[in-house]
Amino acid sequence: MLLGCWFIVMTNLVALLAPWVLKHAIDDLKTEINNAVLLKYASLIVAVALVEGAFRFLMRKTMIGVSRHIEYDLRNDFFAHLQKMSQSFYREFKTGDLMARATNDLEAVRQVTGPAIMYSVNTLFSMVYFGVMIYIDAKLALLALLPFPLMALIVNRLAQRLNKAHREIQTQFAAITSKVQENLSGIRVVKAYVQDQGELRQFQKLNNQFIDLNLSMTKTRGLMMASMALLVGLGDVIVLWFGGGKVIAETLTLGELVAFFAYLGMLTWPMIALGWVINLFQQGAASMARLDLIFDLEPEINDGKNTDLSLENIRGDIEFKAVSFSYAENQVLKDINLTIKHGTTLALVGPTGSGKSTLINLIPRLLETQEGEVLLDGRPIAEIPLAVLRSSIGYVPQETFLFSDTIHANIKFGVESASLEQVEDAAEVSQVRADIHDFHKGFETMLGERGINLSGGQKQRTAIARAVISNPKILLLDDSLSAVDTYTEEAILKRLRDIMRERTSIIVSHRISTVKDADQIVFLEDGQIRESGTHHELLRKGGLYARLYEQQLLEEALESFDMTEEVEP
């Protein structure tokens, strides 16, 4: 940065020389001169330009280069910070919002660290031109500079207005986009009600507003450019008028007048830049504030002073002691007491929104308990290092999230050292191996935007493979078999039972078939435990669980009825 400033100083000092040479050349022309002297002047001009060019090159390279390095660091920091934030943070800040900060705001900040600083330092040092002009003729210099403050002011003011107009235009453009989107998504309705003319009118109305906004911005821009041209020219006229007068009065040489023109020209850009730079600083400050808002948020879930860092292994006994949890005003879990011995299976059933996922999320500390305690192997969960805790858990979330990468990379997501054999084994457990081998590129098939889309069931099974490959002590399945047919589900559960013999599992499901073999079944409703026991105990009880069971039996019967149906008319 300092080096950059030094380059700026040097650039300006050297640039100063060029008109000076010109002045001498022209003044000498008045007197006797020969070609050899002219050649000397000519080569001097080129030499000055060469040295100046070298410094200008270094100036840009260092100053703007710095801003790209800062941008890089800032972006890395931002990402690293995001990785530390908990799920409650992601509830508050939507993806789109975070993306806007990582793109637009970051760019605005970069503009400050690079161009803005470079140009303002440059403007500062270009004042030496002014010094030389004063040295030549103080009065003329002051007169010639009259238009400059006005110039900076106009640029700054109008640039602000342009920015505002630009934002409005963007908003209007977005409105047009969503209008088209809406119309085309509902094209069947539009056609059915023969609404195309009306829709076109609406579309045109939006477009007319768009035109108005654009033209009003054009006015501002035209005004800015025209007044700039006028003010720049005004400086020239002033120099010609008064300077010319002085030359006539012989208080100024012609060479000095020419040099004056040249210095004036060199001051124009730094002055225009000044107005623009002020604007950049304003925007940059606002954007930095938006970034700082995120940076200032402390990651709430982390290892703390109570964490026992010597701990390396866990057994898998889980206990919930009077646990409650709320999102803002909304209480999701109320006074949950549960004990899950290692090696046993707990099943959670209950209607949507009864708090099943929240309960599960407390175990890997995706969410933090607000009241009560979650104990693992008899000690508060916060005492266990986060890394140990999470690497002991295999988790299959309700909404399957796979990355745009190969299937192979997706399955070994948690265990990078996993061999291809382990990946295949995991895929076998989750009954997705055969599906994957059917793909043209097998395990190297790309997923997502740039690859293929898996079916819902295939996605879930891939996510299960991803969870079991690390041989977790605790397995959490959050409604992870919903898109898998009952036959495959049975096969997966059977394989899981084999490998989970020594491990703790918690399974959330809507299907009785999934949960009926669990050691313990808990029926949640409104965040509270309504019933718990084994399948048979709960059936005997004839409560909520039993009713759910009956309903599903009926549905199954109807389904099988549907399958055998084949009637000739």
Next chain:
Amino acid sequence: MSHNVHEEDVLGKAYDGRLMRRLLAYMRPYKFYVSLAILVLLLSSFAQLAGPYLTKLGIDNFIAQGNAGGLRTICVLYLLILMVDAIFQFCETYLVNWIGQKAMFDMRSQIFAHIQSLPIPYFDRNPVGRLVTRVTTDVSSLHQMLSSGAVAIFGDIFKLVGIVGVLLFLNWKLALVTFSVLPLLFYATFLFKRLVREIYRVIRLRIARINTFLQENVSGMSVVQLFRREATNFNKFDRLNAEHRDSYLQTILYYAMFFPVVRLISSLAVALIVWYGGGRVIQGALTFGGLVAFIQYADMFFRPIMDLSEKYNLMQSAMASSERIFKIMDEKSEPWAVNRLHPRPNCRGEIEFRNVWFAYKNDDFVLEDISFHVRPGEKVAFVGATGAGKTSLLSLLLRYYDTSRGEIFLDGVNIQEINPRDLRRYFGMVMQDIFIFDGSVARNIRLEDSEITDEQVRNAARDVHAEHFIEKLPQQYEHAVLERGKGLSVGQRQLLSFARALAHDPPILILDEATSSVDTETELLIQDALQRLMQNRTSLVVAHRLSTVQNSDRIIVLHKGRIREIGSHHELLARRGLYHQLYQLQYAQQERQQAMV
């Protein structure tokens, strides 16, 4: 990370005569303004050229002669020209943009209208997002070309020619000496532009990768954290980030080199002028003023050359956009056949399907040999398992698709002979996915049909029991519905779509009942509203409700694209066939629930 073609904007030619001619057609209505803009541009270019020449006159004729009065006159003249030029520049900017905006408005409207007129199968093939881009982004890039490209190119060329002319006029020998640096300037500029264009393409690719990665990781952050992938993912991100930075450092290098090089070249020109021109001054062949003017003009060369190379980019992307736009414009609209049907009030609502076959693709028939006849005012329910062909059958009636074989008749007229727009006016349609438009509740009922009065809107809403919830909304009928009806419950949306159908009072109702369940109270409202909706009109209903089938005059049972049974609810139940089984499966439970209520 694999390189992907579709991420990159594929750019081709910067000029294509065929496309250009079609584009220019959009300028034709504004011919007069275009000529005016070019005239103003010419004048403004001249005005800008005047400055150095006036300086020359001032120096030679007045300063050198010691004529202070004449100098003042020149200065006043200079000032006047500056002011006039400022006005010209403003007018030019405004005019060019005005033309561009108007032409784009016409073009957008035309594309939008055209896309709306395309047949439904086109929408099956082309994702909405892509079509939206045509109307919005692609047109914008054309606008850029028109407003800052096409016209400005004239301006740049004028300026270049003007400078060359003035210099030649002042002293042709010195002019030629000065021009000797021009090829260097051209070469440097175009080389620079090419390098920068290439690297910017890479940068766009890399920033897109960063953003995709970021977006994906933010969305899947819980998975990243659960599987403790923070470090690995950070390294990945770091790599993408560094690649992006390095590309930028390269552009900085180019820019840092380019600007000094340009200055060097123009210094070279000044040096040549001083050396050669200075010699001429000594010989008396050139005035001092001429020398100064030369130096100033030499400085002015650079701008238009830089701009010209910039325009190349604009033209390229505009050509690519217009290619895509015209491809859509060349798609065939729905067939607008001659209207052979009686005016609407007389539509009796008689429908006949005669041996209709239909396949979306090839020979994959979803409807096979369908024949049935619906009398005016009759209520017909279609039942069958998912995929039996019920929805396809209704789509044919509206001519969303045309039959593969066989004919459909409305009031005895083959619908092939009816203009689809006229045909659709006879139908009121309620689809399974209820489409709610952005805008007020009233607009959602009336749509764009201004003949429907506020009174009729309210009556329709009252008749289908939508009034209750509408009146509870903060601004009632003027309440703005959120995007796609967010904030309204499923049941409310259904009632709203019923009101829409009723307000348009069609002779024939087409209804694809939604399967989604609603609470009991709303369910009763919906059932009653349905009866009112079907009153006094021919109704064809894909039924999921027991009450709907029970109340229909006839039931047509479809199975795997064929009609298996036709008859009333009781007839079909008595037959103990397919309908009986479907009834057990789909409706029996509803009957039990109804019994409980």
